[in-house]
Amino acid sequence: MADETVQTLLQFEGHRHLTTRLLLSTLTGRPIRITKIRPSSTRPGLTPYETNFIRLLDSITNGAQIQFSMTGTTLVYRPGLITGSAEGLGAMGGVIRHEIPRECSRRGASWWLIPLALLAPFAKDKLNVVLHGEGCITSSTPAGDVSVDSVRTAILPLYKSFGIERSIELRVLKRSCVPAQGKSAGGEVQLVFGHQVRLPKTLHVMNKGRVKKIRGVAYAVGVSGSNNARMIETARGVLNKFVPDTYIFSDVSKAPLISGLGSKSDPNGKMKGAVGFGLSLVAESSTDCIYSADVASPPQGGVTPEDLGKQCAYQLLEKISAGGCVEITSATTVLLLMAMGSEDVGRVCLGRDVLGTEEIVQLGRDVKVFTGAAWGFRSKGTADAEDEIVVSVVGRGVGNVGRKVA
Amino acid sequence: MAPALGKRKRITREELEQSSRASSPCSVSQNSDGEDMQARFRRAFEAKFAPLKIEPVRAEIQKVEEPAEEPEEDTDWSGISSEDENETSNGVQVFDHTATELPRTKGSKSEYRAFMSAKPPSLAATTTAKPKAAPKYVKEDDTVEAAHMKNDLELQKLLRESTLLSSNAPTYSTRTGNTRESNDARHKLTDLHVQSLGAKKSIFTQKSMPMSHRKGISAKTKMRDYKRRVEAKENGITLEKEQKVRKSVGKRDRGVGAPSVGKFKGGTLTLSKKDLRGLTSSAGDKSKGKKGRRR
Numbered sequence: 001m002a003d004e005t006v007q008t009l010l011q012f013e014g015h016r017h018l019t020t021r022l023l024l025s026t027l028t029g030r031p032i033r034i035t036k037i038r039p040s041s042t043r044p045g046l047t048p049y050e051t052n053f054i055r056l057l058d059s060i061t062n063g064a065q066i067q068f069s070m071t072g073t074t075l076v077y078r079p080g081l082i083t084g085s086a087e088g089l090g091a092m093g094g095v096i097r098h099e100i101p102r103e104c105s106r107r108g109a110s111w112w113l114i115p116l117a118l119l120a121p122f123a124k125d126k127l128n129v130v131l132h133g134e135g136c137i138t139s140s141t142p143a144g145d146v147s148v149d150s151v152r153t154a155i156l157p158l159y160k161s162f163g164i165e166r167s168i169e170l171r172v173l174k175r176s177c178v179p180a181q182g183k184s185a186g187g188e189v190q191l192v193f194g195h196q197v198r199l200p201k202t203l204h205v206m207n208k209g210r211v212k213k214i215r216g217v218a219y220a221v222g223v224s225g226s227n228n229a230r231m232i233e234t235a236r237g238v239l240n241k242f243v244p245d246t247y248i249f250s251d252v253s254k255a256p257l258i259s260g261l262g263s264k265s266d267p268n269g270k271m272k273g274a275v276g277f278g279l280s281l282v283a284e285s286s287t288d289c290i291y292s293a294d295v296a297s298p299p300q301g302g303v304t305p306e307d308l309g310k311q312c313a314y315q316l317l318e319k320i321s322a323g324g325c326v327e328i329t330s331a332t333t334v335l336l337l338m339a340m341g342s343e344d345v346g347r348v349c350l351g352r353d354v355l356g357t358e359e360i361v362q363l364g365r366d367v368k369v370f371t372g373a374a375w376g377f378r379s380k381g382t383a384d385a386e387d388e389i390v391v392s393v394v395g396r397g398v399g400n401v402g403r404k405v406a
Numbered sequence: 407m408a409p410a411l412g413k414r415k416r417i418t419r420e421e422l423e424q425s426s427r428a429s430s431p432c433s434v435s436q437n438s439d440g441e442d443m444q445a446r447f448r449r450a451f452e453a454k455f456a457p458l459k460i461e462p463v464r465a466e467i468q469k470v471e472e473p474a475e476e477p478e479e480d481t482d483w484s485g486i487s488s489e490d491e492n493e494t495s496n497g498v499q500v501f502d503h504t505a506t507e508l509p510r511t512k513g514s515k516s517e518y519r520a521f522m523s524a525k526p527p528s529l530a531a532t533t534t535a536k537p538k539a540a541p542k543y544v545k546e547d548d549t550v551e552a553a554h555m556k557n558d559l560e561l562q563k564l565l566r567e568s569t570l571l572s573s574n575a576p577t578y579s580t581r582t583g584n585t586r587e588s589n590d591a592r593h594k595l596t597d598l599h600v601q602s603l604g605a606k607k608s609i610f611t612q613k614s615m616p617m618s619h620r621k622g623i624s625a626k627t628k629m630r631d632y633k634r635r636v637e638a639k640e641n642g643i644t645l646e647k648e649q650k651v652r653k654s655v656g657k658r659d660r661g662v663g664a665p666s667v668g669k670f671k672g673g674t675l676t677l678s679k680k681d682l683r684g685l686t687s688s689a690g691d692k693s694k695g696k697k698g699r700r701r
Contacts, residue, residue: 153527157528160528215527
C-alpha cells in the first residue's frame, strides 16, 4: 500500500466518461482525481446514478478509497483489488445485492452492467451481482442505454473471442420499463461472471463478413402481449427481405411488484412498477461480428408497436451500414479488453462513424493517459471498405493482478 | 381407353420395308425438286450397289412445335394488358399475398431455449435445423435384415430349448394332458425364458432347506465340476477358466467400541507382528512411497 500513496494522481476534468475513467483506473490500478464535475450546474457534483455506480465499484473491490469534495465537484478515487463476490465483503451467500434507488432511474441497468462485466474477468473470484430496486430498468432507455437483452445477446458473446466464455450468465429476474416521472421501475437482473482470466487473448478482427442471421427479443411488461406480435411483424417485414433467417422471440411478463410502496391506507402493500414494451434486435455476421439495435416505448406512451418495430429494424440496418466489425454499443468493451490484453498488438476494424464518436475518441485518449500506449490507425486497404479503419491496440500486459499469484 | 388398345397387328416384312421407306427423311421433307433429285440419285445408286440403310427420322421433331403456335396468332384477343393486371373483365380485383407472406414467424422451441436462456447465445450455434438423415437407400435391405434378425433370435431360442424339445415339446406336452413330466418340462421352459429375459436366478433354486442338504448339494456340484476338469485334463481338453468367488477386500467391520487394531479374543487383545510394525515404525520409512500423506 505504501507505493500506492506515492503514485501520482491522474488528473481529469468534467463529468463525461466517468464510468470509463473509473474502469480504467480500477483495471490499471492507478488513482485518479476528477475535477470540475458539473461546476456550473444548478445541481453541481455527481448525479445519484454516478454515486451509485461508485458504490457498486466499492462493493466488488477491496481497499478502494473514494473522496468527494464538499460540493461534490471533485472526486479522488484510489482503486483497490477487484475481489468479485468474495464472501465477507458485502456478499451474502456469494451474491452481492446492489440496490439502485429511484433517483437513479434515468439510466438503464445496462449502464451498470456493461462496466461490471468488463471488471469481472479481472476479478480475483467469480462475480455474482444482483441489481434490483426502484431504479433498475431492464429495458432500453431514452438516455441511450441498451436493454439488458442486448447486453446478453450482443455484448456478452463478444467475450468469447477474448477467451472468456465459461459460466457467464445474465438473468432477467424481473423486467421493467422506463418509469414515468415520480414512478419506480422495480426490475431485477443478475449477472454471473464465473470465468476469470490472467490475460484476455489478443484479438484480430479484420473481416466483418456478411450478416447471416438476425435474432431478437420483443418484451412486453405489464401490457398486452399482442404488442410484441405487432412489433415482430413489422420488424420482420423490413428485415426479412435482407435476411430470411430472422426470428424474434417474444417475452411477455407482468409488471414488477414493488413492496413497501403501498397507499396511505395500506403502507405495506405492493405497487406495480413501470410498464411498457420494447424490442431488441441482434444481427450476426458470418465472421461472428455482432450488431444490435434497441428501442422501447417512452414512459409517456403514445407510440404504436408498429412504429417501434420499424424504428428498431431501421436502426439495426443503420448500425450494419455504419460498417466495421464492432458496433458502437460494444466498441468500448472490445477496445478496453484489447487494451488490457497481453503485450501484443491486437487489431480491430471499426467503421469511420463508429470510431469518430466522442466516446471512442475520448476512450482512446484516456487509454493513452492510463497505459501510455496510443492506438494506431490506418485505413483498410481494400477499395470496398473505404469507410473502415483498422485500429491497432497494444495490450498492457499486466492483466489480472488478483490472478497473478495463484 | 381400354378397348381402343388392342393387340398390335402383326407387321409383315413388306409393310415394314414400306413404312420405313415412308418415314425416310427425304420423303417426309418438303416435296420439292431437290427431293426428286435425291430419289433419282438413290435409285441409281441402288441399281449399282446394295440398297441403302435408311436412318431414323430426326427432322420431324422441329416440325411438331410449329402448329401449336399458329392458331393463337389468328385470334384477335391480345391477352391481359400490363396496366390492369389485377383486374379481370368483371371488375374484380385479385390480390395475391402468397409471395409476400413471411415464411415462418416462430423459431423452433430448441432455438427459443438456446436464445432466451440466461446464457449469452453462442456465436457458433447452428441456426438451421439439422438436415434429416438421408433415407435408407434400399428399403428391401432393411426388411431382409429384420427378417434375418428375427430368424436368428428364433434359432437361438430353439438351440437353448433343444434339450427339452427332444421328448417333451411344450406344445405337445400341454396337449397330452397334465402328466407330471409334461408339467415339469413346461416349468423348465418358462424358467429358461425368464432367465433369458434377465431374471437373476432360476425359479428352481430352493431358498430354504436344511443346512446339511445344501452342503451336500454344493459339495456334489463341486465334486462334479472337479471330476469334469480332471477328465478334461487327462484327455487334453482345454476348459473354460475356473471362476473363483472373491472374498470382499473391504475393511473388516469391527464392532462398536472394539479396538481398531489387533484381535480381541477371550478378553485379551492380541497384536500380530504386522500390527506392531504398523504401530511402532517411524513414519519416515513408511511414507517413502506415498508423498503428502497426512500423519
